[in-house]
Amino acid sequence: MITTLLAAVAALGWGAADYCGARASRDVPAARVVFLSQVVSLPVVAVWLAATAGHGPEPAALVWGFGAGALGLLGLVLLYRTLAAEGIVLVAPVTAVTAAVVPLVVGLALQTAPGPLALCGVVCALVSVVLVSQAGRIRRATVATRTLLLALATGGALGLQLVFISHPGPDAGLWPLVGARAVSILCVAPGALRGRPKTGGAPVPWLPVALAGTLDTAGFAFYLFAMDEGLLSVVGPVVSLYPAVTVVLALILDGERVSPTQAFGLCLGAGALLMVAL
Template identity: 45%
Template structure:
């Protein structure tokens, strides 16, 4: 039950971070938002290190570094897919792939959730597909954009898998490695494309909020994984788009489509099934 609570809280915080990130990208360039939010997250994890101490081990930091590269690559590929494809195809393809990869990895490495937990996993994957749907049809989706979306989902899913490979005793050190490598990737990308990383006026607070919430969610994920199976924790975490939708409805007044409301309902059902399993 502890893992379910932590993973569900992680999904809520991830979704809130994405909401703030979406607000930030309306005011500042995407690369500036990504880079500065990553720095804000690094600052938070350095503050939390003394509060949640762990053993500094080279192997665990390496897993974190690899996770950071995987996550950063997923982000770049996701934006590339959005630029060349149709959002109503790219978003759900990326979301379901990122959710399915840790489940497959967990089952392949010997995890055996109960029957009802597996039913909850299937329901959760379906809910991610539904809540990620955006207005408009999938006409015109190119094979290249679909492949980029699949690769982006693999990058995001790889982030969760690689972090899970770090030892429990490492504490938050893998997240330090992950953030250092992701910041390096983004900075190199900014240099290669000659993009400025200066936020627009008044945008820094929102960017910092997005970055700190994202790192807080990462911490909750690590804690959840320490108490539960990767195949269950990761799929619960992947429900984060539902909280983003709810915030968009409550704060911005955006209307939810019937398919998205069905997805939110499926997400709640999935959490309940996994919790009681």
């Protein structure tokens, strides 16, 4: 029960962070939003470490964190490419479900399989991710193979990020997150600083930027806490429900409409959490 609750809180943090990041990106370039949000989150990471770390960093934990950060950035770059490609409506659910399936498969291969009810909940969570990610109707009967491969690669990178950052185990604490943050900040910094206008330009919306960084960090922290006791094959698909949070926030704060398919996906996601928790 506690594992599912922690995973759900992680999904809540990531979904809210995505919403705040999207709002901030309306005014300034997305690369700068990512860079600033992660820099702002560093004090939050330091507080988490001070409260939870019982020892100094282990090289192996940092290395796995470096790998997670690199995979997360790769997934982000590929995601931007898919957003510019044709067949976006198909890309979103393919990316989302692939990101959920990767930790499921790795967890089933390396760990004990969950119970029948929990496994059924995991399947429902995967279907929910697909339904919530739907943004409309596909206009074309076929989708380019390159676009589909980009979607699969994006989801694979994001799914492997979850595997890598949790691999060191509970003894590593949040040090893998430190490694991931270091890689992402160093890699994003050149593009973000190069794109900074010399004069004028829209001011940085610091509130959504700070919220995006803080909530994203909290999401990773609660994910690692959930992995301390839970199975990757269960926690991975549960945290992948975070797009549902983004949809709900857009509905409440922006007045956007949710399609019947997305509404059903939200309900199915709630049912999936209950099945996994029982």
